[in-house]
Amino acid sequence: MLLDAAREAAAEAVGCRADELVFTSSGTRAVHSGIAGTLAGRRRVGRHLIVSAVEHSSVLHSADAHEAEGGTVTQVAVDRAGAVAVASYADALRPDTALACLQSANHEVGTEQPVAAVAEVCREAGVPLLVDAAQSLGWGPVGGDWSLLTASAHKWGGPSGVGLLVVRKGVRFAAQGPVDERESGRAAGFENIPAIVAAAASLRAVRAEAAQEAVRLRELTDRIRARVPRLVPDVEVVGDPVRRLPGVVTFSCLYVDGEALLHEMDRAGFSVSSGSSCTSSTLTPSHVLKAMGVLSEGNVRVSLPAGTPAEDVERFLDVLPGAVAAVREKLGAPTPSTAVEEEALVVDALGKRCPVPVIELAKVIGEVPVGGTVRVLSDDEAARLDIPAWCAMREQEYVGEEPAERGSAYVVRRLS
């Protein structure tokens, strides 16, 4: 009875029938099961899968697994704000498309996707759309005529260990893995009733205040979006300024190591995240920032939980400039007062990690005559993204990349 009541409550919040919704052990499991079940159920149609380039890793890893098993995947690009174009999904649809996936909003930069419009073009083509609503379900139901939806309770402030998988009636779905009779055969394992009840109750509670809290948090993140570029030199705020989640704001700082900045902010009492290329655990750049073509170095994601007081945001804005300056100083980043002596037109940044290659580039660009070029030698993957991004920010010309004895040479022409 508790499970039934929780299912009714969650279904009401999603806007679906109770018998279309099952509880999984996590959002990741909901995504894995939703994608695998739909691909298997629609195997006769074909084995083509569409995802956006900025989906959560659970979606992208499912796509990788599908490719490894012989399926085909189209990755839809995003614009500089992180959003897909509806036309790109329309173009990607094929007669053998089994499933399309699109997040409701991005988990790193907060940009909202045009889910309803994409759902419409998918519906016209007879292709189900799976919406990963992990980022947005606490704020409201996902509009449009989607076919599958996934979410995660801890993302709306509920407990860990509960995800949602909604499969609309009419979607051909064949659950994969060993048979398990629980949750309509779609989520194996003993049902975690206490956590499920808490998840449904918390979703209802969060939703009751969502409209009001969204306005308040949006004002606070607007404050951060507007003031960070004025307080900190050489910062790029990323993500769509309007169509975005209320409580998330992301920016990247030139000449900064994201991980070092997180530590500085942590010491000041702020837990921020980084989707940067320079985290210690993975040295590959954030796939989201890469797909958007924005600066990935010194990346900071600020997530404001519901109830965050305005004073905390003010204190954050007080602390941030000093923290960035401290990291830049440690790295020897260029400042207006630094006199650059070096005259060489080749910068050897081999063996140096992001953001050092860009810092070295910035140090010498002033020494090159306008129209002249600098070659930056680097074997760091992130340089491939960050040197062009630096050129765009500094209005210098990025000429291109050339193979070098070790790593690559990135050629930059001084324009001003």
Added chain:
Amino acid sequence: MLLDAAREAAAEAVGCRADELVFTSSGTRAVHSGIAGTLAGRRRVGRHLIVSAVEHSSVLHSADAHEAEGGTVTQVAVDRAGAVAVASYADALRPDTALACLQSANHEVGTEQPVAAVAEVCREAGVPLLVDAAQSLGWGPVGGDWSLLTASAHKWGGPSGVGLLVVRKGVRFAAQGPVDERESGRAAGFENIPAIVAAAASLRAVRAEAAQEAVRLRELTDRIRARVPRLVPDVEVVGDPVRRLPGVVTFSCLYVDGEALLHEMDRAGFSVSSGSSCTSSTLTPSHVLKAMGVLSEGNVRVSLPAGTPAEDVERFLDVLPGAVAAVREKLGAPTPSTAVEEEALVVDALGKRCPVPVIELAKVIGEVPVGGTVRVLSDDEAARLDIPAWCAMREQEYVGEEPAERGSAYVVRRLS
């Protein structure tokens, strides 16, 4: 740090290295992942899987999935007490055996399996043994040189939503499904830290009192095992009387509908279970009781949680005889005072569900001359098990089953 500490504590309780243990979202998930990962990792050796006939459904369903994908499965039979013979596992091992699975103790009847000896024959053959330790891990570590182990926290009194999967170093293991970096790539999804911490703490707490509590509960279940057959006529206590879990006792009552008896006991304040053929949710007989060849009708499983007071057991024994008698009366079961008038040698029990066919048989057997036969017509699956079982209990001869116009005719010869 919390996760590391929980892993250390759980590994100590299991008797393995911390880096061999991952937390899954349930015992079922641990079994599914453990079996699939080992079968994939050892695919070059072959695709033969060994399981016992009385494993948990998560193991048997994994075996079904393996067969559906072209693998082969040997199901090892059990004796009337529910235990496998070590020699049967030795006989089942083949050059292409990728994995063998054996529970530490049975979940329906409590019988302990000879895990250490089976692990030894598997080790000699170079085949990993996966032990489903869900029933026993709270009582102590699993002895012997097993290769993989699974368990479930809620079974030892911990929270829902946490399972364990242990893969010993040296086992070839290839995690299946989309890549997920968490838990060594063996358990996808956001880690449920609060539940994992509670699981490890509760395992430690339960173990601290396990030895003492096992003695106490064993005395209480011995009391039930000894007294139920004296208090209730026509009862068979099942499972090994000695090599068994401390807190579980299972018996079957002739002429009783298990579900009806559960309701009677529930009304008296006792939550007991039934692995009977006659549950409302699934009309197939318990695969465990079937494999043991014991009576499946009127089956009751009593699980005593740690701390169960002796008075509760006494009250249970007070209430049970009346509850069984009430169910039997409703079903019109034979009693010594019932005069059976019917003379026909054919009993038509078509369309009637367990335990009615056996009740009808019992009603007429007294009217048949010794050496004569009765044909019971039945289309209930459970009759196939319960009529032979009744014959064994009543010392009548079960002649065999013959096809009939509808269902089957079960032929019984009166011997006394």
